[in-house]
Amino acid sequence: MAGKGLPPSNPINPMFLRTRREFLATGLKGAGLLAASAFAPAFITRTAAATGAARDSSILVVIQLSGGNDGLNTVIPFADDLYAKARPTLRLTGDQTLKVNDTLGLHSSLAGFKNEFDAGRMAIVQNVGYPNPNRSHFRSMEIWHTGGDDTKPRVVEGWLGRYFDARCRGLDPHKLPGEIGVSLGKVMPQAFRNRANVGLALNDPKTFQWNPSGETSTLASVQKRIFEKINQPGGSGMMSGAPASGGITGNEPDTMDFLRHTAMNAVVSGDAIRAILKHEKNRGKYPDGQLASQLQMVARLIAGDFPTRVYYVAQGGYDTHADQLGNHARLLADFSQSTTAFLDDLRKQKLSDRVTVLAFSEFGRRVAENGSKGTDHGAAAPMFVFGDTIKGGLHGTPPDLSDLVDGDVKHKIDFRQVYASLLDGWLHTPSKQILGQEFPGLEIV
């Protein structure tokens, strides 16, 4: 990372000025203790310097639908007899859908999405998948996160992690030094994994601080200083004593450094995040539930200019092997209501032209239902892109249920074509360098 000071200045939008100035003040003050400390690692001072710099760059929000969303009961080919035949208990008829044309309809839980679609702000990319579909949740999720597939050597770094690495190398003219990806939720998605190990998993900002125990403020500040010293990234991880038995090389210093890095990253961003959350509010009403609360936090962080261009949220529960009908309807309602509340919020705050939302699931589900009124793991399925500036509508062709692979929908569009379109067209980063090869882009952004 080369980052020195702020990126090239852009025309200042007065709307953001207040927020930005306040943020710079509070953000830097929050990080002050560390930034001023002799032990402050370089990346921390960079984060502090970059604070507020994300002002007018484009932002990507990824929504992961975990478990394998049933694409056929999301965008429903109601006119297809083969669909009706394969789904004796789960099929939805044309009248039960929100029709987008004569053959396809959205699930009736997706009323909010139907509005977005009609306004041209929702793209449905049909039959998305990859070669040799893998029906394991874990392997398929890994493929989506890394942008690899089973035809190539396995990669462990995430596609967004590589994007951050590329930005650090200076590929992006709007480069923001010290930028980090933020995942709302309990764990760090593999999509964020990269060499620089940056990325935040943010569940509850209250947990992002170390509390000293000293009764006097002086003792507390001494403790805080010692804590920073103990957790200074790049410090020695070597044991001062000899190990009991030698001969096999240890990997412990790496883990030690990872732990220190994570601790300091949380401390510094915690200060900045709490400062933002103190004065940024959501507009409009969101439904209850985890996805909605994650998106609420994202909207506030965007409004407060938190320095990242990529947010990651997830909604679980799509592994509908049994009793799918009611459960799937509830999941889709939550997905649609939460997402549209988020888009409305951004619109009210005049931030919507800066944000594109991408929704995916690790696979679709088997065309034929199983005997438990559910569906097993499948292959290709639709992906969704939302945003005020995107090219909405249907992309690709409807699923061909007469031409299946092992009973599953064949993919016609590679998911990396969608990634490539967003990297090139929205995040302004050459996709070839992130994905390792050229994937033909789609007209979505």
Next chain:
Amino acid sequence: MGLLTPLPAREFTPSAAAHLIWRAGFGGTWEQAKELAALGLDGAVDKLVNYAPSTNLPAPVCAALPEESNKAFEERIKTLDEDSRQKERNIRYNLERQRIRDLKIWWLNRMLASAPENPDIPPLEEKLTLFWHSHFASSFEDKIDRTYPLWRQNQTFRALATNSFLDQLNALIRDPAMLVWLDNASSHRGQPNENFARELMELFSTGVGPYTEKDVKESARSLTGYSVERDDWTFIFRENAHDSGEKTFLGQTGQFDGPDILRIICLQPATANFMAKKFLEYFVCTQPDSAMVAPVADLYRSSGYNLKQLLHTLFRSQLFYSERAMNSVVKSPVLLAIGALKTMRTQLPPDELILGALRVMGQDLFFPPDVNGWPGGADWINSNTLLVRYNFANFLMHGVSPDEFKTYDRLADRNTNRREFMETQRNPAAINWSPKYQLEQSGAIRRMLTARDIVDYYIQQFLQREPSRDLRDALIQLATTDGAGGSRSMSVQDTNFDERARGLVHLIMSSPDYQLC
């Protein structure tokens, strides 16, 4: 067998013994490590590994079946209006929620009481039960919603902890909690449900690789009919739902049923490899390479999947005490918490606080994140969890519980008395806890003359090994700076010694060193 040759007996120091008890159990005190070391390597490993399994553990009160059967319950509420029905359902559900909380506490107390010198609660048995809980992961949430089947499953894991892998798999395909959790209970011939069959190979035995999609489908057929009587949560084989036709599975053909499938799975070299890697990751080191996995897999397979023999060899091996293995594994939240409490010789904190702390640290017992269990290793650590671990240390030393421990768990979202619960959480009297750790209980502390002695004493008590140089230097710096920012060495005669010593231990536990064992 190079890696598995035993450690020379003289190298089994108290620090090596501490390493053993953290890995084969849940840690302990420095005094316990010294006692274990005095038994010698073979004696210590024998004591930990050759325990008598707890096959007939009495069920805790919380593990009872609901007094009213599902049928009787549905019958009773049938005539009520929808509001009252929902109310009744909530009452019933809340009772189970309370029960599963009690079961977590029951188990944590068992882990805490486990000790090499306690024949009733062998530490390795509880450590293995936790291993199997994560390996064959089922969650209370969504489908099971009952404490009783999870208690039964937990007891099966405990009783069969070191049985052969084939025994364990045979218990698994008859485990009511698992059969419901992975939808096999409703799988019947003609339209089999693939969920369980797929995970049985991918996550539980062979790992991805040796099987095809066809094998998944054929094993799903073989497992049809392995079901559950939902009213009393017993296993039932539904003959008429079972597909007794011919199947071809992993190259063999026959009218296979569940046990046939398991027998074939255990013939696959992939199975021993996959499990060997998991055992190594859990007990020995992160990312074991194939040179390490191969001899362990060979031993496991050639011994008829005898885990006791395998662990007996592993815990005595050069590999286990090598630099590659020592201090290389991130402690799970449960290990971190139980280990610290053992070192402090204190009781479990109040239920809601210890459960809240474990939940935000990422390990909520009986609620693994998914069927893959807890990924473990470095995945325990992210920006959400790490500072919580450090603030948990503050809680242990000072009783100060961060707000995040007091948040209601996620199940509450569909619960009507969330507000009520939040009220009790706002009442500080309900959440008080005074840590029982007596800093000055040891006569040894009286002999500590310098700040350096004091630092080394607490490092020995809590870390039980050499720290990284940075850590010791920083702690000495802390111990030689007084509360007013001046320079004055800490002494046991200080009036504020207790506070400063607790601050010191808090910082030991807020170090990267303490996260590893």
